Structure formats: structure tokens, C-alpha cells
Amino acid sequence: MTSAPKSSSVTALFVLVGFIAVSAGLIFAATRVPEQPAIPGLLWPDPPVLSSFSLQGSDGARIDQDRLKGRWTLLFFGFTNCPDVCPTTLAVLKQVAAQLAEDPLFKRQGQVLFISLDPERDTPEQMGKYVHYFNPGFLAATGDGPALDAVTVPLGVIRAKVADASGGYTIDHTASIFLIDPQLRVLGKFGMPHTATAISDGFRAISNFGASR
Amino acid sequence: MKRLLTLLALLLPAPVALACAELEISRAWVREPPPGAPGTAAYFLIRNAGSQPVVLQGWSSPGFAHVMLHETVMNGERAEMRHQEALELAPGGAAELRPGGLHLMLMQPGAPLSAGQVVTVDFSCNGAPAQLSAPVQQEAPAQP
Numbered sequence: 001m002t003s004a005p006k007s008s009s010v011t012a013l014f015v016l017v018g019f020i021a022v023s024a025g026l027i028f029a030a031t032r033v034p035e036q037p038a039i040p041g042l043l044w045p046d047p048p049v050l051s052s053f054s055l056q057g058s059d060g061a062r063i064d065q066d067r068l069k070g071r072w073t074l075l076f077f078g079f080t081n082c083p084d085v086c087p088t089t090l091a092v093l094k095q096v097a098a099q100l101a102e103d104p105l106f107k108r109q110g111q112v113l114f115i116s117l118d119p120e121r122d123t124p125e126q127m128g129k130y131v132h133y134f135n136p137g138f139l140a141a142t143g144d145g146p147a148l149d150a151v152t153v154p155l156g157v158i159r160a161k162v163a164d165a166s167g168g169y170t171i172d173h174t175a176s177i178f179l180i181d182p183q184l185r186v187l188g189k190f191g192m193p194h195t196a197t198a199i200s201d202g203f204r205a206i207s208n209f210g211a212s213r
Numbered sequence: 214m215k216r217l218l219t220l221l222a223l224l225l226p227a228p229v230a231l232a233c234a235e236l237e238i239s240r241a242w243v244r245e246p247p248p249g250a251p252g253t254a255a256y257f258l259i260r261n262a263g264s265q266p267v268v269l270q271g272w273s274s275p276g277f278a279h280v281m282l283h284e285t286v287m288n289g290e291r292a293e294m295r296h297q298e299a300l301e302l303a304p305g306g307a308a309e310l311r312p313g314g315l316h317l318m319l320m321q322p323g324a325p326l327s328a329g330q331v332v333t334v335d336f337s338c339n340g341a342p343a344q345l346s347a348p349v350q351q352e353a354p355a356q357p
Contacts, residue, residue: 080247083254083319084285085292087244088312091352126249133247158291165296166279166320175292192287193313 039209041179041188041202050184053150055115055141058128063113063141065184071109072207073180074199077157077173079118080130085175088194090114093177094134095196096203103200105207109182115151116142117159117171155186179203181210233338235263236302240354241347243319244312245328252277252320255334255347256310261302270299271337278321280334285313312353 037044050065057063074093078086093112100106114131116122119142127140142148152159157174164170177199179188188206190199241257261267272280282297297315300308310316317334326332330349335342 080250081252081320083244083246083250083252084283084294084312084316087247087250087253090247129248130250131247160291162294164294165281168320170294172288172291172293174290175287176290191290192292 037209039202039205040198041190042206042209043187043189044209048154048156048186050151050154050180050186053147055143055147055151056124058124058131058140060124063139067139068113068180068182068184070182071111071180072105072182072203073178074110074112074203075115075155075178075180076113076175077115077117077152077159078175079116079171079173080122080126081118081168081170085192089175089177090131090134090138092194092196092199093138096199097135097137099196099200100203103204105211106203110203111139112137113139113141115148116140117148117152117173118142119144119148179206181207185210232261232263232265232267233341233343235261236267236269236338236343237262238345241345242350242354243326243332243347245349245351246322246326248325252318252322253326254312255317255319255332256312256353257345257347258307258309259300259302260307261304264304265339266304266306267302267339268299269302269336269338269343272317272334273336274319274332274334276323276326276332277319278323279318280320281318282315283318284315 131138237260246253
């Protein structure tokens, strides 16, 4: 009869060891630093998040956070007096939109937004004509300094007015293309030089990654 | 007399013109400006096939109020425009003007510009007048 307590204490020991092992595993899983998946351009973990902003859209309507919610937005900043980087990048985005035309997510929820950092010279009408030359579905918007800051600051976008040799000015600016998810998280950033294939592949990989998180 | 002729040959502008006759320009194009854009850019490959260095500057075009040689330079993520006074090519040297890099900025066209037109650009090559022409296109010419 002395074997019964011994057997139950062995059982209890096994239960205890098992409990410790499982707990340790759970603690390890919970405290483990999330790994950055190997997706070029992915901003993860802790992506920046856009809060509220309000810009004047080229179609007459406001472009604000609600126009981005529920959509996957490729966002680029520039200005129409920019003869090199801006048309070059919009031509790349035109190719991207063509490459993603059959992507189910882009087809349903994709959009391309160009934000002018030069509200002094760029009117909404002018920007509308400018972006629609590349793709009639592209959106364009601008706003005054504080309205632009509401978008540029969370993204870390720089804009600097610089005098040029002809007596006018140019705007040095961040030339990355951003990918914003339906919850306004900035999940992707693609740097120069831009190529359509890299951005299309990035869109597919990052939207696939972000849709489940 | 022979020495005098040699001296004259050195003083005359002929070698300059000769140096500039050996400039090779290829793959030239001007991006068709989107409507509402007050300017565009010209791109080309330029090679000095001569045996003397050349300095190219003083850009202008009958179709535009301002023509400037600019270089887009990346400073981290920030694209900056740097004005270049001149393009200098050593003998055998070449430069590529391409989107996102060195380019001729063509600002304020006198008339709307569309694909199929040809833009001429005047410049000076070692002080002698020179000219290039580039077709207006929506896209860069295909790589050879």
C-alpha cells in the first residue's frame, strides 16, 4: 500500500515538469522579438500610422483619412514643376498599375495618390490633368503647410524649398513611394531608383503579409 | 615660316571645332510633359571621341525660356536638384543623362509639346556653337 502515494507523487512531478515546460514555451513565444520578414520595403514591426488629415483633391472632393481607409494606397510626393524625378516616378507607377491590373487585391482596393508639396504653384485642377495623363484612376491632392504636415510628418517626408539658378525655386523632397494599408498603417516604403517590377512585387508581398495582421 | 604656320594653327579655332566635331550623342529623347507641367527634361548619352578635353555649357533652346543642366542627387531618401555649370568630358570620356540623374531641365515651353516633335538644344563646346536634337517621347528609347 505504500506504492500508491509514491506513484501519485511521481505523477505530480511529471505534471509539474510538464506545466513548467509549457509555461516556459508560452513565455518564450510571448516575449520573443518579432522577426522582420525578408520582404523588401516592409516596415514591420511598428509601422508608422496615419491619423487624421485633410487635403484638397483634384476631383473637388477632400482627400482625407477616410479616402484611404479600406484601401491599399501607393503614395508619392512631388510637384508639377519637377521635370525629372516626378514624371519618372509617375511613369513607373503607371507601369505598376498595369502590372497589378489582374491582382485581385489591387483591383478591388488599390489606389495611387500623388500629393503635391507645392501648393503655391499647383492647383488641384492642374494636378488632376497631370496625374490623369499617366492613369485616369490616379488621385492627386495638396494643401497648405499644416495640412501637408499632417501627412508628411508621420511618414518622415522632408520638403525643402530651394532657390534655383533661373530665379525660381525647386523643392527637394523625399522621393520614396509609400504603401498604406486599409487601417492607415504605413506598411511599405520603396526607395529610389524606382522600378515597376520591384514595386509590384513589393505590393503583392506586403499586402499579402499585412492582410493577415 | 613653318614655325609661324604652326603657331597660327595653334591660335586658330580649328582644333576646337574639330574637338567638338567628335562629340557623339546617342539615345537622345525629351520626356513628353504631362498636361499642366511647366517643364520637362532631355536625356542622352554623350561621348567625347576626340583627343582633347571638351567643356559644354551655355544651354538654351528656342522652344523653352530656361534650359539648365541639373543633376538629381539622392541624399538618403531625399532627392535634391544640383545645378551644374558645365559638362566636362575628357578625351574618350562619356556622360549619361538619364531619369533620376544628370538631365537637361527644359522649363517653360513656348508652346505645348507632344510626342513626335523634335526639340533642338544649343550649347557651346569649348566656346564654339554646337547643337543637339532630341525627339519628344512618352518613354525612354528601348535599351540597345
